[in-house]
Amino acid sequence: ESVVNRIAAGEVIQRPVSAVKELVENSLDAASTSINLTIKDGGLKLIQVSDDGHGIRREDLPILCERHTTSKLSAFEDLQRITSMGFRGEALASMTYVAHVTVTTITKGQLHGYRVSYRDGVMEQEPRPCAAVKGTQIMVENLFYNMAARKKTLQNSSDDYSKIVDVVSRFAIHHTNVSFSCRKHGAVKADVHTVATSSRLDAIRTVYGVSAAHNLIEVQASDNDPSSSIFEMHGYVSNANYAAKKITMVLFINDRLVEWSALKRAIEIVYAATFPKASKPFIYISIVLPPENIDVNVHPTKREVSLLNQEVVIEKIQLVIESTLRNSND
Numbered sequence: 001e002s003v004v005n006r007i008a009a010g011e012v013i014q015r016p017v018s019a020v021k022e023l024v025e026n027s028l029d030a031a032s033t034s035i036n037l038t039i040k041d042g043g044l045k046l047i048q049v050s051d052d053g054h055g056i057r058r059e060d061l062p063i064l065c066e067r068h069t070t071s072k073l074s075a076f077e078d079l080q081r082i083t084s085m086g087f088r089g090e091a092l093a094s095m096t097y098v099a100h101v102t103v104t105t106i107t108k109g110q111l112h113g114y115r116v117s118y119r120d121g122v123m124e125q126e127p128r129p130c131a132a133v134k135g136t137q138i139m140v141e142n143l144f145y146n147m148a149a150r151k152k153t154l155q156n157s158s159d160d161y162s163k164i165v166d167v168v169s170r171f172a173i174h175h176t177n178v179s180f181s182c183r184k185h186g187a188v189k190a191d192v193h194t195v196a197t198s199s200r201l202d203a204i205r206t207v208y209g210v211s212a213a214h215n216l217i218e219v220q221a222s223d224n225d226p227s228s229s230i231f232e233m234h235g236y237v238s239n240a241n242y243a244a245k246k247i248t249m250v251l252f253i254n255d256r257l258v259e260w261s262a263l264k265r266a267i268e269i270v271y272a273a274t275f276p277k278a279s280k281p282f283i284y285i286s287i288v289l290p291p292e293n294i295d296v297n298v299h300p301t302k303r304e305v306s307l308l309n310q311e312v313v314i315e316k317i318q319l320v321i322e323s324t325l326r327n328s329n330d
């Protein structure tokens with residue numbers, strides 16, 4: 001059974017960055033205003049995420065890392081997430097099958113926190129009282145220690161840390177009410193560092209550099225028709241002066257970070273037609289869609305999103321961006 005669990009877990013947590021994304025989403029779900037990451041060895045040795053969120057109750061700790069835990073937890077309120085992204089409480093459980101997970105947490109009004117380690121879905125010992133400041137710290141150590149081939153493949157690639165920085169950067173420009181930092185273990189300087197009080201443009205400037213932030217145009221559209229395929233869209237896209245070697249597309253759908261390569265291609269086409277010299281744009285957009293349009297049968301950990309009427313949604317976004325770019329050019 002444990003081999004089967006490990007293989008399934010390895011599917012959910014494909015690389016260090018998959019664990020980072022899940023941990024940061026959990027911290028965001030816990031209403032954190034500050035999320036700080038420390039990474040050692042591209043995430044293979046250590047991924048540490050500390051937040052100042054609402055913490056985990058003592059009575060929830062024994063089942064925290066069981067699969068499908070979500071609905072069992074007393075703090076569970078977020079049914080919307082299940083209907084919108086099909087998620088079902090597998091992330092932490094999966095991590096415990098392919099790494100050593102240690103949780104330190106304190107809930108509001110408690111005098112001390114608890115620390116507990118997990119292996120293969122279960123606690124290694126009873127939670128131990130410990131000193132703690134507000135929130136939760138999760139350490140994922142020795143990722144893929146029991147998956148030799150996977151570990152070897154990842155050890156030979158140097159880009160896992162940059163993938164992590166990339167994902168944290170995306171969260172940081174979307175969640176501007178949260179402070180983020182991400183640094184290599186032992187490093188003084190953080191590679192991502194945003195403060196919660198900044199505007200979206202300030203956050204983009206801090207994370208993606210001045211040239212990106214100076215050459216942005218705001219895009220905005222909304223549609224209150226209940227039968228509409230898009231409810232709301234807001235973001236910033238680069239203008240004719242922005243020059244880059246590759247496209248950057250940061251996309252949030254219903255507040256979840258997703259990849260959507262069909263949309264990326266569609267937007268590149270708009271740029272190639274409108275600003276041929278700036279055909280590798282920077283795009284940040286946040287879209288609100290009716291949850292029923294998102295295909296929940298796609299495995300939740302697949303970053304690529306699947307929508308029921310893709311073409312219609314893509315065309316709408318293309319039209320909004322195209323008219324925004326043309327207006328900016330006049």
Ligand code: ADP
Nearest residue numbers: 026027030055070087088089090091092093136
């Ligand atoms: P899911 O997020 O889908 O519920 P996870 O395995 O990612 O599943 O997390 C399981 C549960 O653990 C969450 O639902 C949440 O209640 C709790 N949890 C995880 N991380 C945190 C955190 N940083 N702060 C508070 N609660 C957390």
Ligand code: MG
Nearest residue numbers: 022025026091
């Ligand atoms: Mg989660």
